[in-house]
Amino acid sequence: MEQIRRAAVAYYEHLPARNKKLAWKTFKAMDKNGDGQISLLEYVNYLKKNKATDIIHPSIFTALDKDGNGSLDFEEAIVLYYIMKSGRALICKGCDSFLAGAYFSCSQCFFNGDSDSTYEICCACYGGKNYTHHGDAIFCDNYTLLRQSRSVIQQAPIKKRRKVLKSHKKTLLVAEITVGLAGLTVGAADLASKCNCSIM
Ligand SMILES: [Ca+2]
Ligand SMILES: [Ca+2]
Ligand SMILES: [Zn+2]
Ligand SMILES: [Zn+2]
Structure with missing residues (x-):
């Protein structure tokens, strides 16, 4: 997961200002109650609404939640944004877990x-x-x-x-x-x- 996280940060750093703004807007749209954190419920609701059902996989949310506090702050959500944009939400067909590495x-x-x-x-x-x-x-x-x-x-x-x-x-x-x-x-x-x- 560390590899994807690094890739996501590099990807974000290279985004033009307007896309960075869009990433922030996406975060705000997901954070329904405005507490600066995306809960699992907010995550599922947003992705369902946007028909990104391939990303609604419990192992993806768990992998994104780096500090394990059960919600995503903006830094953690950047990785989600990257996954959404790159189509990198891959799940192992064998063990049904998020493919975070090679x-x-x-x-x-x-x-x-x-x-x-x-x-x-x-x-x-x-x-x-x-x-x-x-x-x-x-x-x-x-x-x-x-x-x-x-x-x-x-x-x-x-x-x-x-x-x-x-x-x-x-x-x-x-x-x-x-x-x-x-x-x-x-x-x-x-x-x-x-x-x-x-x-x-
Ligand atoms: Ca929230
Ligand atoms: Ca977290
Ligand atoms: Zn085949
Ligand atoms: Zn597997």
Whole structure:
């Protein structure tokens, strides 16, 4: 979690002033009773209202609450803002806990533009084979996937490349732990089959 926290702070520091203001506004909107803290109830209500149901996971709130006092101050909420913006709310399909660190992802599901869901598991579940997925799945760690996403973009024709980059600019700006590129389609159809995980 410390890694995500550091990434979130760096992300926040690079936000233009108006986006920082927006982050603060989001915090104020979540803090319904105005006590400067976001309670679990306020958190759930806000995310439900904004249809960000993928983030309403008890393990995410627990991970965000760094000092463990049961609520989120602004500093803790910056990480939430980062997760919301980067699409980094990933839950392990094996043990159903928030993926706060390095993780493995099925490369076929990741690079298949048709499937809107990716399949991620934590290192412990991958190592312990605590998951069920299609038998021919090739799992890559998130760093390898990010590197391969780059080559997918580079392999795309220049014209399309700009489009791919544009549509993923937000996620590409985010630190290396992001796998928001799941929607990538250009030239990716057969990439999964060519995929060579450096770790395998
Ligand atoms: Ca509150
Ligand atoms: Ca707290
Ligand atoms: Zn797991
Ligand atoms: Zn898969």
